[in-house]
Amino acid sequence: MTNTPWEASSGLYKKLTFGSMAVSGTGIILAVIGANTHNRPLMYTALGIIGIGLVTHVIGLVVRARDARAWRVSQGLVPAKRPKRDKQAPRDTP
Template structure:
């Protein structure tokens, strides 16, 4: 099911998934750098980047759900 959905998934879903993973990854790296260098502002800013990645992830789940629902109605 997952492999079939990914192959037929809309481009917007794929962009959301990779964008969310990228933002979460960058946020984690920024958080590690901020905490190891005792740069509190960078560590706090990284939380916003991680949060944006999580929001994009939720949007991707909604897009996937709508696509599956649309396909089931056919």
């Protein structure tokens, strides 16, 4: 990769990163507003929004790991995964 992971990351990873930060930040702001106004439904909605932000963050981590593995394979640092054997295919036994 290059000097930093951010320079070498894919556009999808960058979008997921900013998206998760925006969604989580929105949820935090709504939770604070709900707590200060004693609005319980708003607080629970905010918790759901924060959860969506966390799930988006985890998806971003998976995309980043996939991109890093693809880079290592393209550089010859690790061998490529062999495709799994199809269990439905007949074997070549006589």
